[in-house]
Amino acid sequence: MDITDNITLKVPYGTRDSLPDETRKKRAVKEKLSRLFNSFGYEEVETPIVEYLDTLTMGSAKGDEENMLKLISRGETLALRHEMTTPIARMAVSRLSDSPLPLKLCYIANVYRQEETQAGRQCEFCQAGVELMGSSAAAADAEVVALCVRAIDECSLNDYRVFLGHIGFVQGLMTEYGINADAQRKIKKAMERRDLVKTESIIDTLDIDKTAKRNLKKMPWLIGGEDILTLAENMANNETSSAAVNNLREIYKLLKVYGAADAVSFDLGITRDFGYYTGAVFEVYAKGLGFPLAGGGRYDNMLADFGSSCPATGFSLGVDRLLLARKRQGGEEDTAAAAIYVAYGAGLEEKAVTEAARLREEENVAVRLALKSETKDEAQKSMQENRCSRLFYLE
Amino acid sequence: MEYLTVALPKGKLFKISADLLAKADIYAEGLTEKSRKLVITNEEKKVNFIVAKTADVPTYVEYGAADIGIIGKDVLAETEKDVYELMDLGFGKCHLMMAVPGDKRREKLTDWAHTRVATKFPHIAEKFFNRHGMQMEYIKMNGSIELGPIVGLSESIVDIVETGTTLKENNLTEIARIMDASARLIVNRASFKLKFDRIDKLTRDLRKILEREGTP
Numbered sequence: 031m032d033i034t035d036n037i038t039l040k041v042p043y044g045t046r047d048s049l050p051d052e053t054r055k056k057r058a059v060k061e062k063l064s065r066l067f068n069s070f071g072y073e074e075v076e077t078p079i080v081e082y083l084d085t086l087t088m089g090s091a092k093g094d095e096e097n098m099l100k101l102i103s104r105g106e107t108l109a110l111r112h113e114m115t116t117p118i119a120r121m122a123v124s125r126l127s128d129s130p131l132p133l134k135l136c137y138i139a140n141v142y143r144q145e146e147t148q149a150g151r152q153c154e155f156c157q158a159g160v161e162l163m164g165s166s167a168a169a170a171d172a173e174v175v176a177l178c179v180r181a182i183d184e185c186s187l188n189d190y191r192v193f194l195g196h197i198g199f200v201q202g203l204m205t206e207y208g209i210n211a212d213a214q215r216k217i218k219k220a221m222e223r224r225d226l227v228k229t230e231s232i233i234d235t236l237d238i239d240k241t242a243k244r245n246l247k248k249m250p251w252l253i254g255g256e257d258i259l260t261l262a263e264n265m266a267n268n269e270t271s272s273a274a275v276n277n278l279r280e281i282y283k284l285l286k287v288y289g290a291a292d293a294v295s296f297d298l299g300i301t302r303d304f305g306y307y308t309g310a311v312f313e314v315y316a317k318g319l320g321f322p323l324a325g326g327g328r329y330d331n332m333l334a335d336f337g338s339s340c341p342a343t344g345f346s347l348g349v350d351r352l353l354l355a356r357k358r359q360g361g362e363e364d365t366a367a368a369a370i371y372v373a374y375g376a377g378l379e380e381k382a383v384t385e386a387a388r389l390r391e392e393e394n395v396a397v398r399l400a401l402k403s404e405t406k407d408e409a410q411k412s413m414q415e416n417r418c419s420r421l422f423y424l425e
Numbered sequence: 426m427e428y429l430t431v432a433l434p435k436g437k438l439f440k441i442s443a444d445l446l447a448k449a450d451i452y453a454e455g456l457t458e459k460s461r462k463l464v465i466t467n468e469e470k471k472v473n474f475i476v477a478k479t480a481d482v483p484t485y486v487e488y489g490a491a492d493i494g495i496i497g498k499d500v501l502a503e504t505e506k507d508v509y510e511l512m513d514l515g516f517g518k519c520h521l522m523m524a525v526p527g528d529k530r531r532e533k534l535t536d537w538a539h540t541r542v543a544t545k546f547p548h549i550a551e552k553f554f555n556r557h558g559m560q561m562e563y564i565k566m567n568g569s570i571e572l573g574p575i576v577g578l579s580e581s582i583v584d585i586v587e588t589g590t591t592l593k594e595n596n597l598t599e600i601a602r603i604m605d606a607s608a609r610l611i612v613n614r615a616s617f618k619l620k621f622d623r624i625d626k627l628t629r630d631l632r633k634i635l636e637r638e639g640t641p
Contacts, residue, residue: 223511
C-alpha cells in the first residue's frame with residue numbers, strides 16, 4: 031500500500047503520537063510528579079480543554095490570543111487552553127470560592143499553542159504544575175520554588191539552574207526615574223523580546239541623568255549569586271525595588287532550609303512571557319535544552335480580575351522538555367518492567383488463563399498471555415518478539 | 426570552563442566577525458569560510474565554531490546548537506527567532522528599502538497597493554506594508570531580486586542596499602526606506618543565563634575593542 035499521500039494517516043501540524051516506549055517513560059515521570067505534588071498537599075484538578083476566549087485572555091497581554099487555537103461554537107469564540115494558570119484561577123473563583131485558604135492545587139495536562147514547533151514543544155504539549163492561592167507570604171513563593179526544584183530532581187535531571195527575580199525591581203527603578211507609562215511599556219516590551227539593542231536605544235532617548243541610564247541598561251545583566259542582590263540594592267533608591275530585593279532574600283533564606291538554594295541564581299531583570307506576573311518570578315534552564323524547562327511566579331491580580339481578590343503563586347514544568355533534556359544529558363532511565371510470557375501446549379488454554387492470573391497476582395509484573403497454543407521452540411521465539419524477559423511454558 | 430559554541434555566517438560578515446572575535450580571545454586555528462570541517466574547535470580556549478548559511482545562524486542559536494552568533498539585523502528581523510539580541514556591532518551597515526523602475530514612479534507609496542513585490546524578505550516587507558494599510562502580492566526570491574521588475578515578474582522590489590550601485594545599474598529608484606541594519610551579536614535564551622559569566626565578559630571585551638578601535 032502506498033501511504034505517502036494518504037491524508038487520513040497524517041496528523042495535524044504540531045501534534046504527534048506517543049508510542050509505547052515513549053509513553054511509558056512519560057507516564058513514569060507524570061506519576062513521580064503527581065506523587066510529589068500530593069506529598070506537599072497539592073490536590074490534582076482538571077479543567078476543560080476549551081474555554082471562552084475572553085476567559086483565557088483575561089490575564090494575558092494583548093497579542094497572546096494570536097497563538098491560541100480558536101473555534102466558534104453557538105456564536106461564541108472558544109479557544110483551546112494555552113496554559114493552565116488562567117483556567118485554574120477561573121475555576122477557583124467560580125467553583126471553590128467558599129473553600130478555606132490557602133488553596134493548593136496541581137495539574138498534569140496538555141495545553142495548546144499555535145506557534146512554530148520548538149525543541150520539546152509541539153503545538154500540543156504537556157505541562158505539570160502547581161498553583162498556591164491565598165497567601166502572599168514569602169513562605170508560599172519559597173515552597174513553590176522548592177517544589178519545582180524537587181520535581182526536577184525527582185525526575186533525575188542533573189544539570190539545570192533556577193533563575194529567580196522579581197517584577198517589582200525593574201518596576202520600582204523605572205518609577206524612581208520618572209519614566210512615563212508609554213516609555214515604560216516600550217522598554218518592557220523590548221526586554222520581553224530580548225532585544226537589548228532596542229532597549230538601550232529607547233533608554234538613550236529618555237530625558238534622565240547618566241546614572242539612571244546606566245542603571246536601566248544594567249537591568250538585563252543582573253544575573254548571578256547572592257552578591258547580585260546587594261548590587262541591586264545599592265543601585266535602587268526606592269521602596270518598591272528595596273521591597274523586591276528583601277522579598278527575594280526572605281525566599282532565599284527558606285530555600286536554603288529546603289535544600290534548594292544551590293540550584294538557584296538571581297536574575298533581577300527577568301521578564302516572563304505572560305503579562306500577569308506581579309512579584310517573585312522564576313525560570314528554569316537545563317543544559318542541552320535551548321529553551322526554558324519550567325517557569326512560574328506570583329500573580330496577585332489575576333483572581334481579582336475574575337472578581338475575587340486573592341494573592342497566588344505557582345509554576346509549570348514542560349513534561350516533554352524534561353524528558354528531552356534528560357535524554358540529552360544522558361540520564362534517561364529505562365523504566366521497562368520485566369515481563370513474563372505465558373505460553374502453552376495444545377489443550378492447555380484454560381489452565382494458562384488461570385496461571386497467568388496467578389502470576390500477575392503473585393509476582394506483580396506484566397504477564398503477556400499467548401493467544402494460541404505453541405510448541406516450546408515457538409514459544410521461545412514469541413517471548414523475544416513480545417519483548418518479555420522470562421518464559422512460563424505449560425505442557 | 427564549558428565550551429562556547431559560536432555560529433558565524435558565510436559571506437560578507439564572516440571575516441570581519443572572525444577577526445573581531447579573535448581580538449576578544451575567541452578564535453580557532455583553521456577557521457575559514459571554506460573549511461571542509463563543519464565544526465572547528467579550539468580545545469585550549471574551549472570554543473567551537475560553526476560556519477553556517479546566513480539564514481540558518483538565528484536557527485542554530487535559537488535551538489541552542491550554538492550559544493552565540495553574529496548575524497545581520499535584516500536576517501534576524503526576517504526570521505523573528507526567539508534569541509537575545511545583545512549588541513549592535515556596527516559593521517555590515519545596510520538598509521532595507523522598496524525600489525521601483527525609475528521611469529514608472531507613482532505619486533504616493535499607497536499607489537502601489539495590490540501590486541507585486543519581489544523580495545528575499547517577505548516577512549519584513551509584509552509588516553512594513555501592513556503598517557501603511559497596504560495589501561501586496563509577495564514573490565519570494567532567493568537572489569538577483571532586482572531582476573523582478575525587469576522581466577515583468579513584479580512591479581517593485583524590497584531588498585537590502587549598501588551603496589546603491591546595483592539599483593542604479595538596473596535603473597531602479599528607492600522610494601521608501603524600511604529599516605536600517607547592521608551586524609548583531611545574538612545569544613541563545615538558555616545560554617545567556619547558564620553561561621552568563623563568559624558571555625558577560627565577551628560582551629564587555631567587545632565593547633572595549635569597538636570603543637578603542639572603532640567599527641571594523
